[in-house]
Amino acid sequence: MTTTTLTKNPRTVIASASNAAGATVRGAIDLRTAQGGILTLRITNGGTGPTAQCVGRVMIAHDSGTTPATGAAGATWKQVFYFGGGTTANADTWISFEAPEGAMHLQVEFSGNTGQAVTVEAYFGEVTSESTA
Amino acid sequence: MLTRAEIQALILATPAAMALLDAVRSDPAPVPDTVAIAEAISAGRTRTESRLIGDGEVSLALGVPAGPLFVMSLEDAASDASRPGPGAASEEIELFATARQAWRSLQKGAFDIGDSSVRAAIDLFVGALLNANQAASLKALSPEIPDPVPEFDVRCAILADDGSLLV
Secondary structure, three states, X not given: OOOEEEEEEEEEEEXXXXXXXXXXXXXXXXXXXXXXXXXXXXXXXXXXXOOEXXXXXXXXXXXXXXXXXXXXXXXXXXXEEEEEOOOOOOOEEEEEEXXXXXXXXXXXXXXXXXXXXXXXXXXXXXXXXXXXX | OOOHHHHHHHHHOOHHHHHHHHOOOOOOOOOOOHHHHHHHHHOOOXXXXXXEEXXXXXXXXXXXXXXXXXXXXXXXXXXXXXXXXXOOOHHHHHHHHHHHHHHHHHHOOOEEOOOHHHHHHHHHHEOOOEOHHHHHHHHOOOOOEEOOOOHHHHHHHHEOOOOOEOO
């Protein structure tokens, strides 16, 4: 009988922080040596909600080189998932995205909130290897 | 629904709302208590809902014989025999035209007692066809209900996209 053991590693894409009204925050990680993983995302509105919601976007880059500079979706970064935090005061929106083995680089972007700041975060749990004994 | 400018004017005219804004005005990223501001500017605001009525409901609202007497008086006031002659005062012409319109609407069951202009017309009849209590009884067929300004509308009227204050 064989046993397969996965090696996993926590990664911070965007540490929990306030995203000011009208601001955009992005973070990216290199997944070329990873075998996929799970991304958790969170948007938390304040006691006074924003006038337009914050939108979280997950993008991947098809690039076998080093991680491209962060930026809006387009030629380099391809959007694969998005969600919104709404405008309700104190709304706390959690969501997850499972990144497959084929993703080479992953970027998260939070933007769109107007009027008020919101708190955002994105953390990733990656599988780096598996061994069978 | 109020426009953004109308909400801003309401806030400017409400000291309690301005005090709540002034409390955060010097903050680099102000977080105004928009719930409290909405409550402050909503105090005393009322509205009525559209309700179409006919002469039967008017008679019932005023009671017997006052209701049927009012309906009859209105019919008389709207008849050709009551039409003001040449050189009549404008108030007299306005009362006749209003009575005629009201009578036509009542006959069709289309007298919208919730409409602000209709309620103003009822006030016009006070002294001529109705007393003040009767006018109030008619208007009570579409009672005034609270009309709070939505907190989200207040938020959008107060905050610029970059989070700065617009008021």
